[in-house]
Amino acid sequence: MPVGVFSCVHCVKMDYDVQEGTIPRDFIEYDFAEDALDFENQLAEARDVKFTQTLNEQLSIGAHIVCTGTPSEDLPWFTVNIGVGDPEGRGDISVHFNVRLPQQYVVRNTRRHDKWGLEETTAFRLFPFKMDRPFTIEVLVEEKETLWAVDGEHYCSFSHRNPSPLAATWVQVAGVRNATLQIGKTSxxxxxxxxxxxxxxxxxxxxxxxxxxxxxWRPNVIATLSNGVPEGHQIVIHGRLRPLLHSFAIDLMDYAREWPFPNILMHANVRAHVESQKDRQLVVFNAWLGAWGPERRQRTARLVPGSKCTFKIIRGGDEWSVYADDVLIGELEYRAAPAGVKAIRVRGDFYPDDIYLCPATSSPIREQISS
Known part of the structure; x- marks a missing residue:
């Protein structure tokens, strides 16, 4: 190869004979304005395709809303709204669950007095919706938030704002032609x-x-530990870190369920997004026994986004010890009887490939913990 001439094997060769300063003929003939108008027409049509169900009584804790439907190619987004006031006018919307298929994310928001609040888009799993594929959305109303599941898997939560969904008078689906709604209670x-x-x-x-x-094993998994974690044993989790690492948590719980909320006897939360310029990620330890206790925070994890990683959680005499690739990243003293652990949950940007229980061996500690 001549000096100064390089070829990238990952680059895609274009069909156009494009030279600097020229525009391909196909692009010149393409009417972007017409395409934008088509999209606006699709949005307008989606708003007009709606199904509203009036609530005979106000939602309460344990209220369960089930919405089914199938997204179609000609409607670029759809929405589930829980609101109060005039559903056909500019009534307040307690929860706005807006699925945007072209962008592949879901926006949650609240509208009050004709003004929108701050959008939320984070979720516990990848975007689950596809064109022409039926979906089932479950909404659970809790004391402080609504929980949203798609096809049987928890997707996100949304904290109550003003107005609260507990005061809602209607539920509406827009942008889905074959939508159905069922509203009841669940345990x-x-x-x-x-x-x-x-x-x-x-x-x-x-x-x-x-x-x-x-x-x-799959992301955001909940698994049972029928016999608990005997003293001197460890839970081993092999998996992969998400390349765009944000955060993840490993929870040891007393029940294998999402709701009613289980007690969390050991919560290890890696927060890579906090002061991400530092060479170590923040690790937060805590327990939920009806409410969160005092946090134990330390910058001890040195994880490489996108790489394979192994976590070990060891039940010792007085505490849970957590290792990442055989490096101790933290300990949490028992805040409830360790025999109460009957389940494990892995949630967030750590995707497990294998989880198992085995006797603990002496795990090497290559670095001392530093705050």
């Missing part, structure tokens, strides 16, 4: 969730999976 959420898997017990940390084990 569990999500009702469509698959039964939780059981964390297998292996004889050692290096033991291969048994033939009867089924590899069904």
């Amino acid at each position: 569990e959420y999500p009702t469509l969730a698959a039964p939780p898997v059981e964390v297998p017990l292996r004889p050692s940390v290096d033991a291969p999976p048994e033939s009867l084990e089924i590899n069904c």
